[in-house]
Amino acid sequence: MSNSWFIIANSTSGNRNFSKQWKEIEQLLKNKNINYSFAFTQFSKHEVELVDTAIQQGFRNIISVGGDGTLHHVVNGIMLQRYVKTSDITIAVIPIGTGNDWIKTYNIPEKLENVIEIITKKKIITQDIxxxxxxxxxxxxxxxxxxxxxxxxxxxxxxxxxxxxxxxxxxxxxxxxxxxxxxxxxxxxxxxxxxxxxxxxxxxxxxxxxxxxxxxxxxxxxxxxxxxxxxxxxxxxxxxxxxxxxxxxxxxxxxxxxxxxxxxxxxxxxxxxxxxxxxxxxxxxxxxxxxxxxxxxxxxxx
CATH class of the missing domain: 2.60.200.40 (Tumour Suppressor Smad4)
Structure with missing residues (x-):
């Protein structure tokens, strides 16, 4: 699953219509031939559990769909798991939250089409935590x-x-x-x-x-x-x-x-x-x- 992504999506992020956004995200991923599985969060901090399961299943690439809080819990899931080195994991972000502060440091746009294009290029930085x-x-x-x-x-x-x-x-x-x-x-x-x-x-x-x-x-x-x-x-x-x-x-x-x-x-x-x-x-x-x-x-x- 080295090239496959596991998407963790928070349907309560932001103030816009999530179902409409999700349909657009799925279509854009399909257009770019990006292979993925996905799960929606069901409760607070569910991201931690979903990350743990995904890593056990062999996923090493994770997309966080939501805001800064969703990304925060995805990061905590990666840091808390004990199956692989944390530096073996790659996170991409599709920002649909309220503040979306983390993406600003890296000039990641909020327009869905543009952010999917960035994910296909997979330019990586190994960041401190x-x-x-x-x-x-x-x-x-x-x-x-x-x-x-x-x-x-x-x-x-x-x-x-x-x-x-x-x-x-x-x-x-x-x-x-x-x-x-x-x-x-x-x-x-x-x-x-x-x-x-x-x-x-x-x-x-x-x-x-x-x-x-x-x-x-x-x-x-x-x-x-x-x-x-x-x-x-x-x-x-x-x-x-x-x-x-x-x-x-x-x-x-x-x-x-x-x-x-x-x-x-x-x-x-x-x-x-x-x-x-x-x-x-x-x-x-x-x-x-x-x-x-x-x-x-x-x-x-x-």
Whole structure:
């Protein structure tokens, strides 16, 4: 099955008509003579189980049809299975989600015809994967951006706003600025200890999160390093006056933001237990340790 794809499709992704999209996807795959089997997710995190089964059946190429959450769970399925090396697996993405942030780093289009063409060319990058361990020993992998604090708070708020599409991230972010209370973080990076009043701490592998915002600096998804962003005492006026910089990436030069590169980081909130998010999925709260796994999974890119 070296040339066959196993498609994992989330029929609840995005705001469009999935059945119509799926018919178009099937026709495009047929037109390109792409050999595939498929399964639809039936419940939360079903992707992990479907990946495990597909790998046992001999599949080494997987297509994620959905948004960042679908891809996140596919990645976790690959990292958790124990049948083959994770670097033996290749993932392609057909994006039909709300934010579709991971694809932006690699300039993968959202138009179905164009993304199927990219899959046929199968240009590969072997990307790093991050791994978070929470204080209750829960292990979660991420392929894009994870974080602790304000961004976890807005992910928690986002669920009720997803019907607004990509602008939901901005609405959720602005609401969070009014309601989220900063706390003191003790941050350990290599032999450096930072204790500061902190809006959020981000752990980046790729460029984009929150519906196209860029909080990471000089990202290289295959350099074996986490791109750390510590947003200190930013307030609602700082972000409102710098909205363009949030999307251009130049916000990282703000005087209240510090950036680092490292292989491991521990963040210990002192006075609260803020939410932790990974690729836009809530995974816990409180203390977290993050590490990098170098060149872990192959991805099809543009």
């Amino acid at each position: 991050g791994v978070l361990e929470t204080e209750n020993k829960t292990i979660t992998y991420f392929n894009n951006v994870a974080g602790l604090g304000y961004d976890g708070y807005i992910v928690n708020k986002l669920e009720s706003l997803k019907r607004f599409g990509a602008i939901a991230y901005l609405l959720s972010g602005l609401a969070g600025l009014l309601l989220y209370k900063k706390s003191i973080f003790k941050i350990i990076i290599d032999d450096k200890i930072i204790e500061t009043n902190c809006l959020m701490t981000l752990f980046g592998i790729c460029n984009f999160s929150g519906g196209g915002m860029q909080f990471t600096k000089d990202v290289n998804p295959s350099d074996g390093l986490l791109d750390i962003t510590i947003a200190k005492n930013l307030n609602i006026f700082d972000l409102i006056f710098n909205i363009r910089k949030l999307y251009s990436g130049s916000i990282v030069h703000h005087k209240k933001i510090e950036t680092y590169k490292t292989k491991t980081i521990t963040v210990l909130p002192i006075d609260t237990k803020p939410f932790i998010q990974a690729d836009g999925e809530l995974i816990g709260s409180g203390k977290v340790t993050v590490k990098i796994i170098e060149k872990a999974i192959n991805f099809v890119v543009n």
